[in-house]
Amino acid sequence: DAKTTQPPSMDCAEGRAANLPCNHSTISGNEYVYWYRQIHSQGPQYIIHGLKNNETNEMASLIITEDRKSSTLILPHATLRDTAVYYCIVRVDYNFNKFYFGSGTKLNVKP
Amino acid sequence: EAQVTQNPRYLITVTGKKLTVTCSQNMNHEYMSWYRQDPGLGLRQIYYSMNVEATDKGDVPEGYKVSRKEKRNFPLILESPSPNQTSLYFCASSDPAGGSTDTQYFGPGTRLTVL
Numbered sequence: 570d571a572k573t574t575q576p577p578s579m580d581c582a583e584g585r586a587a588n589l590p591c592n593h594s595t596i597s598g599n600e601y602v603y604w605y606r607q608i609h610s611q612g613p614q615y616i617i618h619g620l621k622n623n624e625t626n627e628m629a630s631l632i633i634t635e636d637r638k639s640s641t642l643i644l645p646h647a648t649l650r651d652t653a654v655y656y657c658i659v660r661v662d663y664n665f666n667k668f669y670f671g672s673g674t675k676l677n678v679k680p
Numbered sequence: 681e682a683q684v685t686q687n688p689r690y691l692i693t694v695t696g697k698k699l700t701v702t703c704s705q706n707m708n709h710e711y712m713s714w715y716r717q718d719p720g721l722g723l724r725q726i727y728y729s730m731n732v733e734a735t736d737k738g739d740v741p742e743g744y745k746v747s748r749k750e751k752r753n754f755p756l757i758l759e760s761p762s763p764n765q766t767s768l769y770f771c772a773s774s775d776p777a778g779g780s781t782d783t784q785y786f787g788p789g790t791r792l793t794v795l
Contacts, residue, residue, distance in 0.1 A: 605784075612684070612786025613723070633726050666715070668784065670723040 591657030703771030
């Protein structure tokens with residue numbers, strides 16, 4: 570599975586959009602981009618995933634560049650409860666049990 | 681409610697005393713995994729199971745055993761715990777059915793301290 574690069578930390582003002590970048594320049598054509606987050610020491614929580622097209626769900630939006638070498642997770646209106654470590658993962662879909670979480674981005678949402 | 685449960689949530693033990701951390705899921709998922717999380721090292725996979733009686737090593741399997749005799753349960757066994765196994769442990773389950781929806785559901789974690 571391809572390696573990902575994320576900034577170690579980011580700040581965001583409450584109520585503003587949080588844009589979390591992820592670089593995955595070695596991504597293969599059959600690898601999906603997944604985002605999870607971990608609030609404090611709780612179990613990681615699935616947020617969203619995509620292959621080529623941009624995706625949106627009730628939690629967030631995922632923007633994948635046309636060349637698929639990078640992506641951005643967007644939390645449209647960040648709240649204090651969104652403070653967490655966000656992990657970007659790329660993986661081949663059928664390889665269900667090889668999940669490499671990396672270091673992630675610590676998002677600090679500030680009042 | 682769909683969930684993954686782990687027990688115990690907190691455990692302090694001594695070196696060499698065998699212990700088992702239980703994991704159970706109520707979603708009829710085929711796949712289950714164990715991870716450990718350590719400061720600066722992130723989440724690392726210990727073992728995973730594709731189905732009943734089918735398990736395989738992850739990235740850090742040394743010192744651990746698992747079994748999958750029932751679909752819902754995937755216990756993690758430390759036969760002779762050592763202090764370097766002090767960590768936060770997570771169990772997860774997922775279902776490969778449905779194409780690309782590889783959503784892993786994680787348990788609440790078990791904080792283990794080995795003295």
